[in-house]
Amino acid sequence: GAVVSQHPSRVICKSGTSVKIECRSLDFQATTMFWYRQFPKQSLMLMATSNEGSKATYEQGVEKDKFLINHASLTLSTLTVTSAHPEDSSFYICSARDWRGSTDTQYFGPGTRLTVL
Amino acid sequence: KNQVEQSPQSLIILEGKNCTLQCNYTVSPFSNLRWYKQDTGRGPVSLTIMTFSENTKSNGRYTATLDADTKQSSLHITASQLSDSASYICVVSFAGGGADGLTFGKGTHLIIQP
Numbered sequence: 606g607a608v609v610s611q612h613p614s615r616v617i618c619k620s621g622t623s624v625k626i627e628c629r630s631l632d633f634q635a636t637t638m639f640w641y642r643q644f645p646k647q648s649l650m651l652m653a654t655s656n657e658g659s660k661a662t663y664e665q666g667v668e669k670d671k672f673l674i675n676h677a678s679l680t681l682s683t684l685t686v687t688s689a690h691p692e693d694s695s696f697y698i699c700s701a702r703d704w705r706g707s708t709d710t711q712y713f714g715p716g717t718r719l720t721v722l
Numbered sequence: 723k724n725q726v727e728q729s730p731q732s733l734i735i736l737e738g739k740n741c742t743l744q745c746n747y748t749v750s751p752f753s754n755l756r757w758y759k760q761d762t763g764r765g766p767v768s769l770t771i772m773t774f775s776e777n778t779k780s781n782g783r784y785t786a787t788l789d790a791d792t793k794q795s796s797l798h799i800t801a802s803q804l805s806d807s808a809s810y811i812c813v814v815s816f817a818g819g820g821a822d823g824l825t826f827g828k829g830t831h832l833i834i835q836p
Contacts, residue, residue: 609765611765646831647828648811648826648827648828648829649766649811649826651824696763698765698766700765710768710771711768711824712768713758713765713766713767714765715764715765716763716764716765718763
């Protein structure tokens, strides 16, 4: 199956700093990528849809100025958590949409554990 | 409102035993249903994906069934192994919604005990 990578896998930062998370589709081009957040023992919650070459679409309640998304190429989307606070500590997962088969499929990255002190 | 309900919320079984996880949905119009396995601290990995016309699909020891009439799906795990311990997530997409039209279940947390 297709591979989606994330970097870093985990990050610890001080409150007030910004953190950038990268999501890459390694063997296919993804015009659409998605960013999710997952709290312990909870399901994935969609934060935003990242479209290559255009602005991201944010879900209701997600602050676009706090969670900056850039999808500058067909294989890379980045999520920057600006001025991070402890409540932003969570597991962030990206996914990339693969249109090559008869059914469009989403492949998820391995996730990034963010801890804000 | 599109919803996906999974049961049980958690399950503990002995290694070698079989188990069945349930998924009921109200997503409409239906496009496809996927089962994912998510290990702790990892991203979800696809196990099966079924469209409206498919009733069953297997992936090794995992067999998923779909009844589009009753809007129910199940994931059967045969001869469980310790490595099967994970959360199993049922995800349903509605037609025309694209990948942002996915509705996630809350998952079943499965623990395999030796």
